[in-house]
Amino acid sequence: MPPRHILIAGDASHDLFLYPLPASLDSGGSSQRPRTHWFRGGVGLLAHLLNGSEQSGPRVDIYQPNLAGSENPTIHPPIQSVIELKLHTPNSQDPPTYSLKRKQRLNVEHRWHAPEIPSSSSDNGALSLCIFQDAEGFFNDGDSEIAITRFNQTRPRFLLYHMARPLCSGKIWEAVRRGPFVRADKQDPQRVIVVVSADDLRAEGIELSYGLSWERTCEDFVEQLGSTGKLVTLVTCAHLIVLFGCDGVIYHRGLQVARPMLFFDPLRAEGEFARENLGPVPGVAEAFVAGFAKAFMQSEDFNFEDSIESGFWAARRLARHGLSMQSPDSSCPLVYDASKIMGNLNRVKKGKLVRFSIPSDDIGQGNERNWSLLDHTIGDSADVARRIVKEGPHSSANLVPSARFNNLVLFDRHEIESFRTLFNSLAEYLAVPESRPLSIALFGPRNSGKSFAALQVAETASKGHKVRQLRYDLSQFTQLDDLLSAFHSVRDCTLEGFTPLVYFNGFDSDFAGSQSGAGSQFGWLPYLLAPMLLGKFSDGGVSRPIGPAVFFFGATRIKTYEKLKLRADADTGNITRARDFLGCLHGFVDMPGPDRVDHGNGVDRLYPVRRAVVLRALLEAREPNLKSGDQMNIDESVLNGLLLTPYYRQGIRSLRSIIAMSRLNNRRHFERAALPPQAQLDLHVDYNTFMKYMRGLPIPDRIREELAEKLHNVYYNHRAKYASPEEIKRLKRWNELDEELRESSRAHADSIPQKLRLVQCFLAEKQEYREPIKQFTIDQVELLAENEHERWNAERLQKQWSLGERAPEKRSSPFLIPWEDLDPEYQEIDRIMVRAYPTILPEPYYIYKMGPKEISPKGVS
Structure with a gap:
């Protein structure tokens, strides 16, 4: 790999920290009097984080400005910020930690700081990234000219511009926004990366909702990003990275016809991670920039998405651990632990970050108004509901947005937005009651x-x-x-x-x-x-x-x-x-409640998810032995009936009554026999409907009938090719079949959604941006075929068929045997049947693979 460099230039804010000592470390007994500490932020913090991180991957050389002497209180430049820190009580063996209490910016001129230009950085074989740390204000004209000259001389491969308010302003941005120079007279705008916070966009007049739902954030970003004309150079830059606290990131490619990417924590909204930990911590944005830059320059293909994840985890580590103190007598007591913040970012496993391609075209045209990330990231809401009951609402398998308020857990987008709005109103009121x-x-x-x-x-x-x-x-x-x-x-x-x-x-x-x-x-x-x-x-x-x-x-x-x-x-x-x-x-x-809502603007697909959280809690309270670890042991058909039945006669009260009446005392598994008898069930739910939904979400009758006929036609056409003359005489077309055999074909059609779950697929009406499955793999066909034969066995046995000669009139068949005992030619019949599923589905139904709708390109050459 060619040599790689990171050049750090820009503002090195001179900050005065005010912090209290814990009583255990304050030998003078003056813990009420704040201590002071000078610190160089901006490029100083970036250099500290990048130099202090381990070199676990390819070597990257760091070139930084010379800020020597800046800590000497007799020669330091004017203070630009006064930062008061809040002490958090640590464990007795750990040093105290600090977060931000308040920050006061002073109206002081900012200075540009640049590193010495390494001769190797301009070599053709060298690959370099130049980080420009913007100031919260303007640089003076002399510094701006120096910055532009240095940039032109250095000719980095990439420019990462960490932008601060006022956005898109100043001579430096005007000079560099067209990209690094590839020749003396040519700049490449594809090599410009801008990192900016969502709060700074809001301050410039872009209306981005705060912490309601990631769906709302996506909608606001698509619809409002271009609403302020003076930010056109930001909106159209090649790579725009917007930070939503420590909870999400949007990656926007303004020069490409590509949908923005959202990276988000499904368990939290914007601002929640900080509230759950120490609160705001100085330098979180710089930690993101450092984590991104390190990963970006160590990746072989300049992978933007993986680098964004690395920056995300670096920012989170700082937000979680805060600032710490080595000892009260240290000359530099307040530290950013670079090894803790920057170490092994490419191997973070705890807390999965979800990537999502925002449907910007549909949002921009007003076509996406009731969409949810649950649909886009998983596809099958019924499967999400099953996982919630079986594995718990916060299982690592449920990587879909959720909100938790004490014992209330929400997955429905509209409920999440409503209750987060309610939470914000309550928090504001309680802070200053009227x-x-x-x-x-x-x-x-x-x-x-x-x-x-x-x-x-x-x-x-x-x-x-x-x-x-x-x-x-x-x-x-x-x-x-x-x-x-x-x-x-x-x-x-x-x-x-x-x-x-x-x-x-x-x-x-x-x-x-x-x-x-x-x-x-x-x-x-x-x-x-x-x-x-x-x-x-x-x-x-x-x-x-x-x-x-x-x-x-x-x-x-x-x-x-x-x-x-x-x-x-x-x-x-x-x-x-x-x-x-x-x-x-x-x-x-x-509140729509646990039942299906019949409204005029679309099908309510999320009612099983709303019900799942309640069902899980009721089962845990009814019989703790049903759980093995976090796994809830419940029969699939029982789970389907309880989750998917559209209506209960008395809402949650009926669901609670059914669980209470079930025979579950000291049981370790909730099987069908434990359900209440028909008369008791019918008190709280329509019994016939409940039985129907125990097989899963039913296919609409019109689709079911058409699909059943097509399944029979597949069977007929295959058998007609290889059957003997005598067997051909016994073959019948769909309109010649008696009703029992037609019903068998309908039962086969009913079983398709449940079988598809075995191969991580689902049946649904047409979904934009999902690619339908056109054919199954060999292994998938084998699994589906074996399951179909087992279903056929169960169907025939329940209708009192017996093993014997092939005589339908006597309800006898030689195929009532295990899959492995079937002759290959008859196994092939089942394979032919299941292989046909993707090709015989009536419109608008298709088979899709569970998971995100679309994967976007990752790198840049």
């Missing part, structure tokens, strides 16, 4: 888990605050005094120093004593409006303040916000006050 309550409405079917979900999110958002949960069911209140008593209890909580988290169920229930008339559906609303709007309630003519509180209002009859809004708009008489109620809300959540 004098009136925060009011949130929750809509959904009965027994969809609204109260559980709301209070789990509230409990997560309220960590570190004094809160108390209260629940009231307005549908059980019979008089106004019941509600007044509830308000007094809420007020008592606030007087005791707690913030009450109050769930009012049934705000849309009847109240006979309503001012709106007897039995009004919204009769309670007139008595809720004043507490919501003013934070006060009237008791015997005395107005009593409630104080800070969170009010959740659960609907029992109105299933969506939109339906209540339509009802309120139609209320011309203003009797029910529904319109006023909506005006007092600070937010709402629509």
Whole structure:
């Protein structure tokens, strides 16, 4: 491999760190007084990380500016930032760790620092990467000219521009954005790499939502990236890398007709990793740049995607471990542990990072509005649901986006976005409570888990605050005094120093004593409006303040916000006050619940996933012996029935009842015999429908009939080629078959989706950007054929066929034997049948391989 170099140039911010010592290390007893430490950020930090990392791969020489003497407090240049650090209590054997508490930037001129130009870096055989560390402001004209001259002289192979605000500004960017020089008069824009943070894009006017869902982030990125015209040179650069904290990265290729790539942690949204660890840590972006640059220059083919992953893990390590201190007497006590941050980045195994090709064309045209990463990364939501039940919601096999709020785990994109919005509202309110309550409405079917979900999110958002949960069911209140008593209890909580988290169920229930008339559906609303709007309630003519509180209002009859809004708009008489109620809300959540939602904008494919989390929890609580480690032992057909049946009569309550009635005491496996009998099952689910779904998601009747006929035609055509004259006489076309044999062919069609799972494939309507499988491999055909013969055996035996001569009229067959005992010519019949699956499927159905929809190109020459 030719020699490789990394040249580091740009801003070396001179920062003053203020940090407290833990009492155990503060011999002077002055731990309350902050200590100070000078540190060179920017290129100084980049050089520290790159020089301090192990040379585990091909050698890369690092050339950096000479910053000697910058730590001497008598000669240091003006301070550019004052950084106050927060101490985190470590284990007794470890040094203390620090994160960012606050940072104050000072209005000081920035200086450009450049390394000595190595003679070998301009050799034709050398491959070099020049890192430009931008300043948070402008360089003076003299430094800019020096930077441009050095860049022109060095002629690196690649330029990595770590851009800071103001974006796309200054003489240096104007000179280098067209790329490194390949000749004296020619630059190559394909060799420009820009790294920028999503927060800096937001500050420049690009509307990127924060931490709602990765789907929403993708949509905003595609639709909003070009919304600010002054950033055109950034949007159209060859390689743009956007950092979303330590949780995700988008790689955009502005000079190619290529879809952007999203790299994301499926278990976290933007900002969550930092919140779960130390909080913000100075230098995380520089850690990403260093990790990326090292991996990029050590890869043979300049692999962008793998290098982005390396940068991601370097940034995460710094965010997890923070800044540390070697000893209070050290001349350089605050350190970035380069070996810990940069070591073995190419062999990170913990915490899989998912790569995803963003469907930018469809998003840009408005065609992708109900898509989910679950569909794109796995394809078969029913299979994801099975994995959640069997392996747990956070199994490494479930690399799909999820959100967790205490005991509430969500996989449905729209629920994730709704509850993250709710979480953000709660966190903001609890940080600075107001004098009136925060009011949130929750809509959904009965027994969809609204109260559980709301209070789990509230409990997560309220960590570190004094809160108390209260629940009231307005549908059980019979008089106004019941509600007044509830308000007094809420007020008592606030007087005791707690913030009450109050769930009012049934705000849309009847109240006979309503001012709106007897039995009004919204009769309670007139008595809720004043507490919501003013934070006060009237008791015997005395107005009593409630104080800070969170009010959740659960609907029992109105299933969506939109339906209540339509009802309120139609209320011309203003009797029910529904319109006023909506005006007092600070937010709402629509919860579809565990049943399939029949809506007009597409098929609800995610209901098995929503139900899976609940089912897993119910099984764990019902019989712990069902688990072996993290694996839940449950029969496949039972799992299908419980997960895939579209509707339960009483929602989650019915699912809980079925599990409770099942014979599972001390059982280590949930088999079919453990299910309740038909009469009990039918109390909570349509029994015939349940039995149907135990085989898996059924094929639509029209498709099923057409597929059954085509399967029979495949069999007929193959047998007609090789059968004897006597056998040909017994062969019958589809329209000549009796109903029992037609039903056998339909059962074969029903079994196809389940068999496809054996070879990691699934049957679905046409999916864009997925390549349908045109033929199976030899091994796949063998596995499918053997499984088909086993299915055929079971079908015949259940219909009382016996082993004997070939006589259908006597329900006798010589083929009721194991697969391995079949003669090769009859094994071949099953192979022919399963081999035909991809070619006989009626439109719009296709067979796809499970996994991501598309793999993008990785390197650049």
